[in-house]
Amino acid sequence: MTYRAPITDILNTLRTVAPDGAFDEDLWGMIVGEAGKVAGDRLAPVNQSGDAVGAKLGESGVVVPEVYRDAYAAIREGGWMGLPFPEAFGGQDLPRVLALTVLEMFQAANLALGLAPLLSLGSIEALLAHGSPEQQAMYLPKLISGEWTGTMNLTEPQAGSDVGALKTKAVPNEDGSFAISGQKIYITWGEHNLADNIIHLVLARLPDAPPGTKGVSLFVCPRRLVNADGSLGETNAVKCIGLENKIGIHGSPTCVMEYDGAKAWLVGEPNRGMAAMFTMMNSARVNVGMQGVGIADAACQEALAYARERKQGAAPGVEGSAAIVRHPDVQQMLTAMRAKTLAARAICYACCAAADEVAAGGEGAKAAKAREDLMTPIAKAWGTDVGVEVASLGVQVHGGMGFM
Numbered sequence: 001m002t003y004r005a006p007i008t009d010i011l012n013t014l015r016t017v018a019p020d021g022a023f024d025e026d027l028w029g030m031i032v033g034e035a036g037k038v039a040g041d042r043l044a045p046v047n048q049s050g051d052a053v054g055a056k057l058g059e060s061g062v063v064v065p066e067v068y069r070d071a072y073a074a075i076r077e078g079g080w081m082g083l084p085f086p087e088a089f090g091g092q093d094l095p096r097v098l099a100l101t102v103l104e105m106f107q108a109a110n111l112a113l114g115l116a117p118l119l120s121l122g123s124i125e126a127l128l129a130h131g132s133p134e135q136q137a138m139y140l141p142k143l144i145s146g147e148w149t150g151t152m153n154l155t156e157p158q159a160g161s162d163v164g165a166l167k168t169k170a171v172p173n174e175d176g177s178f179a180i181s182g183q184k185i186y187i188t189w190g191e192h193n194l195a196d197n198i199i200h201l202v203l204a205r206l207p208d209a210p211p212g213t214k215g216v217s218l219f220v221c222p223r224r225l226v227n228a229d230g231s232l233g234e235t236n237a238v239k240c241i242g243l244e245n246k247i248g249i250h251g252s253p254t255c256v257m258e259y260d261g262a263k264a265w266l267v268g269e270p271n272r273g274m275a276a277m278f279t280m281m282n283s284a285r286v287n288v289g290m291q292g293v294g295i296a297d298a299a300c301q302e303a304l305a306y307a308r309e310r311k312q313g314a315a316p317g318v319e320g321s322a323a324i325v326r327h328p329d330v331q332q333m334l335t336a337m338r339a340k341t342l343a344a345r346a347i348c349y350a351c352c353a354a355a356d357e358v359a360a361g362g363e364g365a366k367a368a369k370a371r372e373d374l375m376t377p378i379a380k381a382w383g384t385d386v387g388v389e390v391a392s393l394g395v396q397v398h399g400g401m402g403f404m
Contacts, residue, residue, distance in 0.1 A: 014098070032101050038080070039110075042070065051250045054250035090141045103287055150200075178266060185257075187200075189253055221238060240256065293341060293344045351371075
């Protein structure tokens with residue numbers, strides 16, 4: 001797959017939606033440009049080959065395509081995970097909307113691999129908002145650096161999207177930790193061999209918890225236990241027991257996770273896990289909407305390139321067979337694809353720009369918060385719908401050769 005980051009489109013959108021005085025042409029342009037190189041030169045070239053190989057579950061656990069190793073190293077070594085997070089934990093304290101542009105390019109270039117940092121982002125935000133100082137000091141620096149990855153463990157076989165029906169149990173241990181037992185499904189990058197540790201954020205019930213969503217608590221459960229000095233200890237009692245098969249992202253391990261008395265620690269207050277979960281979910285909503293934009297942009301690029309080289313039929317002013325980009329119906333599809341992609345990008349960026357205004361405080365923070373709350377579900381729903389619609393139109397552009 002060939003992918004060129006749409007640097008001009010991204011910067012034009014940032015210039016339009018960024019809070020007054022926040023847009024820095026030189027700095028932001030340099031960051032977007034360098035991230036675009038990583039996406040185009042390191043992630044995109046291993047997209048198709050990684051999908052062909054896929055993630056495998058064996059006796060030693062989950063192994064992802066070896067071609068992902070160098071690509072993920074480029075994300076980690078470039079510090080791309082840490083753009084919007086506090087310097088105190090190794091981040092760069094840059095605007096969230098700027099970090100969102102990097103996420104877009106990584107998802108567009110290689111969605112399967114790009115899901116790994118995307119899930120870590122939600123874990124980081126949840127620990128920043130709800131974790132204890134000790135939990136933050138223990139987990140955030142390695143998550144922000146990309147040395148470790150994070151997951152969200154919400155869904156269960158019998159519960160689906162009804163989080164209140166979950167049955168995973170958390171039993172107190174004598175040392176203040178908890179023993180987690182249960183099964184979670186659809187856990188993206190729940191197990192893999194690209195990082196030294198995986199930090200699971202798990203929803204579970206305490207023994208005296210009330211029924212429904214009011215009895216849900218959040219726990220942090222590392223794949224490998226972390227010693228007081230930060231070194232890694234023994235492997236925890238959590239493992240992947242199955243992999244889902246998702247079209248187009250076979251390289252991304254979507255795991256069925258089994259917890260068998262795994263050691264974990266409460267995040268926030270007991271029975272207040274839903275509030276923490278929504279911190280992760282709202283982060284994921286915008287980021288998943290941005291996935292849709294990335295896929296749409298990649299589809300635009302592929303469709304336009306094909307339409308310029310595929311010759312079929314006649315067109316005014318062209319001798320012999322004309323490239324199909326000269327045909328009005330193809331032009332209409334390509335124009336619609338681009339317009340929808342630009343609009344969806346602007347909505348997602350505007351949502352994150354509002355979040356940056358909230359974080360900055362000041363007189364406009366209250367109005368910005370209302371705008372962020374309104375736009376978050378819109379960014380997710382419309383961004384993903386546009387991704388599907390634009391990709392479908394891209395298939396139609398390629399349809400002159402026939403497709404299955």
